[in-house]
Amino acid sequence: MNTALVEQLKTEFSLAYDTKPSCIVKAPGRVNLIGEHTDYNDGFVLPCALDFAAYVAVTKRDDQEVHVSALDYNKESCVFHINQEIKFDLDYMWSNYIRGIFQVLIEQGYRLSGVSLMLVGDVPQGAGLSSSAALEVGVTLALSSLFNLELSSTDIALIAQKAENDFVGCQCGIMDQFASAKSERQHALLIDCRTLLATSVKLPQELSILVIHSGVQRGLVDSAYNQRRKECEQAAEYFAVPTLRDLTLDEVLTQQEQMDELIFKRAKHVVSENERVLSMVRALQTSDLKQISQLMRASHYSLDQDYEVTVEPLNILVDLIHDIIGEQGGVRMTGGGFGGCVVALCPHDMVDAVNVQIKTHYTQQSGLKATVYRCSAEQGAQVLLADF
Ligand code: GLA
Numbered sequence: 001m002n003t004a005l006v007e008q009l010k011t012e013f014s015l016a017y018d019t020k021p022s023c024i025v026k027a028p029g030r031v032n033l034i035g036e037h038t039d040y041n042d043g044f045v046l047p048c049a050l051d052f053a054a055y056v057a058v059t060k061r062d063d064q065e066v067h068v069s070a071l072d073y074n075k076e077s078c079v080f081h082i083n084q085e086i087k088f089d090l091d092y093m094w095s096n097y098i099r100g101i102f103q104v105l106i107e108q109g110y111r112l113s114g115v116s117l118m119l120v121g122d123v124p125q126g127a128g129l130s131s132s133a134a135l136e137v138g139v140t141l142a143l144s145s146l147f148n149l150e151l152s153s154t155d156i157a158l159i160a161q162k163a164e165n166d167f168v169g170c171q172c173g174i175m176d177q178f179a180s181a182k183s184e185r186q187h188a189l190l191i192d193c194r195t196l197l198a199t200s201v202k203l204p205q206e207l208s209i210l211v212i213h214s215g216v217q218r219g220l221v222d223s224a225y226n227q228r229r230k231e232c233e234q235a236a237e238y239f240a241v242p243t244l245r246d247l248t249l250d251e252v253l254t255q256q257e258q259m260d261e262l263i264f265k266r267a268k269h270v271v272s273e274n275e276r277v278l279s280m281v282r283a284l285q286t287s288d289l290k291q292i293s294q295l296m297r298a299s300h301y302s303l304d305q306d307y308e309v310t311v312e313p314l315n316i317l318v319d320l321i322h323d324i325i326g327e328q329g330g331v332r333m334t335g336g337g338f339g340g341c342v343v344a345l346c347p348h349d350m351v352d353a354v355n356v357q358i359k360t361h362y363t364q365q366s367g368l369k370a371t372v373y374r375c376s377a378e379q380g381a382q383v384l385l386a387d388f
Contacts, residue, residue, distance in 0.1 A: 001026065001051075001053075001185050001384075002053070002055075002122050002203065005120050005121075005122060006024065006026075006384065008071065008120065008270075009021075009024065009055050009057050009071065009118060009120045010024070010057065012043055012069075012071055012075070012118060012120075013057045013059075013116075016069055016075070016077070016116075016301070017059065017067070017114060017116040017117065018086030019059055020059070020237070020387070021057035021058060021059050021115070021118070021385065022058070022059040022060065022144050022146065022385075022387050022388040023057070023058050023059070023139045023142055023146045023383065023385060023386050023387070023388065024055065024057045024058075024088075024142075024383075024384045024385040024387070025055070025056050025142045025145065025381060025382065025383050025384060026053045026138065026359055026381065026382055026384055027053055027054050027056070027119060027134045027135070027136050027137040027141060027180050027181070027376075027380075027381035028049035028050050028052065028053040028054075028056050028123075028134055028179075028180055028183070028201065028378050028379075028380065028381070029049070029052045029053065029054075029130045029131055029133070029134045029180070029288060030047045030049050030050060030125035030129065030130045030133070030134075030175075030176055030179035030180055031047060031048060031050055031129060031176065031209065031211050031334055031335075031341070031343050031375065032045060032046065032047040032179075032334050032335060032343070033046045033047065033048060033188050033280065033296075033334075033343060033345070034046050034057040034273070034276055034277050034280045034295060034296060034332070034334075035047075035175075035273060035274070035276075035277040035280075036273060036299065036303055036309075036334070036335070036336075036337070037232075037269065037270060037273070037303075037307055037309070037336075037337075038270055038273050038274055038277065039173030039174055039175040039191070039193045040171070040172075040193075040229055040232070041193075041232050041236075041243050041244040041245055041270045041274075042193050042194035042242075042243040042244075042246075043191065043193055043194075043243075043244065043245045043270060043273070043274040043277070043288050044190065044191065044192060044274050044277035044278060045173075045175045045190075045193060045277065046188050046189070046191075046192050046201065046277050046280055046281065047176075047178075047179035047183070047188065047189055047191075048173055048183055048187065048188040048189060048203070048377035049179055049180060049183035049189075049377065049378045049379065049380050050129065050208070050211070050375050050377075050378060051122075051374075051375055051376055051378050052122050052123040052129060052131075052134075052373075052375075053121060053122065053134055053138075053378075054119060054120075054121035054123060054125065054131065054134035054135045054137075054138040055119070055120050055121060055138065055357065055384075056117065056118075056119055056135075056138040056139055056141075056142040056282075057117070057118045057119075057142075058115050058117045058118075058142045058143070058146055058166070059115065059116050059146075060113055060114070060115055060388075061113065061114035061115055061116055062113075062114070063113075063114045064079070064082050064083045064113060064114045065081055065082075065114040066079065066080050066082060066098070066102060066114055066115055066117065067077055067079050067100050067114075067115070067116045067117065068080075068095050068117045068118070068119070069117070069119070070092075070094050070117045070118075070119045070120075071118065071119065071120040072094075072097075072119070072120060072121060073092075073094055075286070076092055076094075076305075078091070078092045078095050079204070079210075080095075080102075081114075082106060082112055082113070082114060083287035086099045086102055086106075087099075088102045088167070093344070094119070094135075096167060096168050097132055097135045097136050097139065097163065097164070097168060098117065098119075098135075098200045099139050099167060100136070100162075100163030100164065100166070100167030100168050101136060101139045101143065101159065101160065101163045102143075103163065103166075103167050104138075104159050104166070104167070104197060105143060105149070105159065105160045106164045108159070110147070110149050111147070111180035112143065112147055113147075115143070115146065115294055117139070117142070118353065119135065119138075119139075121134065121135065121230075124213060124373075126217040126218050126266050126338075126339075126340070127213050127217075127218070127334055127335075127340050127341050128218055128333070128334065128335025128339070128340030128341055129174040129211065129340075129341065130179070130180060130335075131148070132164065132168075132170075132176075132278045133160060133172075133176035133177045133179075133180050134180050135259075136151065136160035136161075136163055136164060136177060136311050137156055137157065137160045137177055137180040137181050137380075137381050138180075138381060139160075140156045140159050140160050140163075141156055141181075141381045141382075141383065144156065144374050145383050145386055146388070153181040153182045153380065153381070154178075154181070154182070154196060156177075156181045157174065157177040157178045157180070157182065158174070158177075159183040160177040160180075160181070161173075161174050161177045164177075168224075169222075170222055170224055171225070171229060172225075173193060174191070174193055174196070175193070176192060178191050178196075178198060179191075179380070180380060180381055181380050181381050182198050182380045183200075183378065183379060183380040184200040184377075184379060184380070185376075185377060185378055185379045186202065186376070186377050187200035187201055187202050187205055187377060188200070188201045188203055188284065188377065189201070190277070190281055193245075194243075194245055197345065198354050200276055200284065201281050201284055202284070202285070202286060203284060203302055203345075203377055204287040204345075205290075206287065206346075206347055206348065207289075207329055207345045207346060207347060207348075208346050208347070208348050208351050208374055209343065209344075209345060209346075209374075209375045209376065209377060210321075210343070210344040210345075210346050210351065210372060210374055210375070211300060211319070211334070211341050211342075211343055211344075211372075211373045211375050212317055212341060212342050212343075212344065212358065212370050212371070212372050212373070212374070213340070213341050213370060213371040213373070214311075214313040214314050214317055214339060214340065214341065214342065214366075214368060214370060215313065215366075215368035215369050215370055215371070216311055216313050216314070216338075216339035216340070217339055217340075217367065218335075218336065218337075218338055218339040218340045221260060224337075224338055225332075225336055227375050228266065228307065228309070231262065231263055231266045232244055232266055232267070232270060234263050235263045235264075235266055235267035235270075236267075238259060238260075238263060238267075239251070239252075239255070239267070239336070244267055244270040244271055244274075245274065247267070247271050248271065249268070249271050249272050249275060250318075250338070252264070252267050252268050252271050253268070264304075265306040265307070265308075266306065266307060267300045268302075268306050268335070269302045269303065269306040269307040270307075272298075273302060276295045276298060276299055279295055280292065280295050280296075283295060289327060289328050289329060289347075290327045292329060292345060293322075293325070293326065293327045293328070293330045293336075294327075295330065296330030296331055296345070297322065297330065297331075297332070297334040299332045300315075300318050300331070300332035300333055303332070303333055303337060304333075308339075309333075309336065309337025309338060310337055310339060311337075311339055312366070313339075313366045313368055314333045314337075314339070314340075314342055316344055316362065317331075317342045317362060317366075317370060318331050318332060318333065319358050320358060320361055320362060320365075321342065321344050321346075321354055321357065321358070322357060323357065324350060324353050324354050324357050325346050325347075325354065326352055328347050328350065329344060329345045329347055329350070330344065330345050331343070331344040331345075331346075351374060354372070355372055358370050358372060367374070
């Protein structure tokens with residue numbers, strides 16, 4: 001936990017609002033170990049929450065005004081009213097995550113009043129580590145706690161996703177919000193995105209989680225993401241199934257000659273990736289490092305060749321790290337793609353060698369600078385202070 005940020009949040013909150021926060025919550029970002037672009041196909045994913053998080057401080061007001069302020073954006077602040085139409089704000093884009101949560105809670109009939117709210121966080125932005133999901137989950141948990149809404153962690157994740165889909169306008173799946181709301185320390189979270197059943201999977205103690213930012217900020221993400229979603233719907237339509245979750249790999253492969261090539265490749269990725277997630281759960285449970293290595297490699301290859309969401313710097317990083325880790329762990333791109341990070345599961349005593357390998361070769365091969373984060377799998381969103 002970033003205690004310095006929490007202290008800063010308390011101090012700045014008191015200065016800005018002339019009162020102490022009555023509730024502070026922490027909601028983590030996430031990294032996905034395997035199961036990419038499967039969540040919106042009702043499939044399986046296996047993320048874990050990270051030690052990077054959004055922190056939200058809040059207190060009730062006597063009126064219907066919502067005052068919000070973001071320490072990470074030069075203490076920018078703005079105000080909206082919960083008894084008037086909540087509008088999308090082009091000037092303070094970060095505030096739309098909060099506006100969206102209020103909108104969804106009000107629509108769903110929850111009784112709220114005005115609040116003063118302040119945000120801070122240390123989830124790297126534009127890295128594909130779900131800084132926005134952390135923020136949405138944090139705001140929802142803070143309001144649930146403050147107004148005694150008794151939302152379960154599943155409710156919180158669903159409300160957060162709805163705000164992102166309907167208000168912010170990004171058609172993301174459920175993985176990020178679920179991982180932020182429900183993860184357990186030292187575990188990954190297997191999520192069945194159809195039934196929403198989430199099961200914790202213990203991570204092998206001999207492996208470190210490394211998240212390496214390629215130095216490529218994720219750009220043009222929404223349009224490419226929504227395009228992939230459409231292609232998956234077309235594939236499901238071709239097979240006359242509700243979603244790609246309902247197919248086996250054999251069923252997809254038999255149609256290779258008859259189908260449009262691009263739609264075939266998209267379906268092949270999603271269906272094979274679902275199988276890899278379930279195999280990965282078994283590999284983690286039995287600490288089968290060779291299998292972990294092969295599954296993560298196959299996932300990356302599939303995202304590169306069939307789903308076409310990697311970029312060259314991500315491929316370079318994956319190859320460089322694989323050269324060091326070999327069959328002692330795994331490495332693949334993580335998140336939506338088109339930049340952002342790779343994730344590696346790496347024996348503790350190889351972490352230094354991975355760092356040296358990246359330092360020695362990455363900039364030379366890509367012209368970019370990578371940032372390595374050594375992470376741990378953390379607990380999902382939690383209330384740090386409730387004083388009311
Ligand atoms: C983004 C979305 C998730 C998921 C991943 C790809 O992170 O927010 O819902 O679809 O991309 O696996």
